[in-house]
Amino acid sequence: IPHGIFPYIKLASQRNDQIIKILFFGRILPYKGLDLLLDALFLLKDKELNLHVNIVGPGDIKKYTTQIEQLDFVSVDNRWIPEEEIAGIFSSVDVTILPYREASQSGVIATSFAVGVPVIVTPSGGLIEQVDNRVNGLIAKSITSEAIADSITEIVQNDILRNKCSRGAKYTAENDLSWTKIAQSFGEVFISIL
DSSP: OOOOOOTTOOOOOOOOSSSEEEEEESOBOGGGOHHHHHHHHHHHTTTTOOEEEEEESOBOOGGGHHHHHTOTTEEEEOSOOOHHHHHHHHHTOSEEEEOOSSOSOOHHHHHHHHTTOOEEEOSOTTHHHHOOBTTTEEEOSSSSHHHHHHHHHHHHHOHHHHHHHHHHHHHHHHTTTOHHHHHHHHHHHHHHHO
16 A cells, blocks of 8 residues: 655645756655765765756764765755745655655655656665556666666656656646545455454
């Protein structure tokens, strides 16, 4: 049964400028692969892609500071994010990225889909069950910086794909991740147990 959308997400993405904004959101923990993302961004540094990456969330970011300072297209908001700010953060980006080394399911994906923002994920655990590749996001070929860099490049350069995945993300949120559908799935499980 998938992770449903959160009720505080009521906005739709309002993005329309030329810079593609990518969001890394959540607690900064080793398994979430921020180092893989930063290494991927170093691979892209000289490609002159029109992108900006926002790293938003609490956690120990000190070991990444030197790398971040060398990437002028990366910004950091290193704090606990109050619930009332989350919808605005997700609505201000074009793509959410989850370069995780391991995962079960992610509320970040559901939140992103709720505002019609596609995702890039690594092929890790339950993430591949949440994302329909090239329909509501991209699944990188592997859990490596090179594969993450390739996926970033593709979604930044391909407006048609990005817009298609945005529509797919919204569709997924309104259908597969609706609490009505999730409640029906739980009901079926409970009935089968009885």
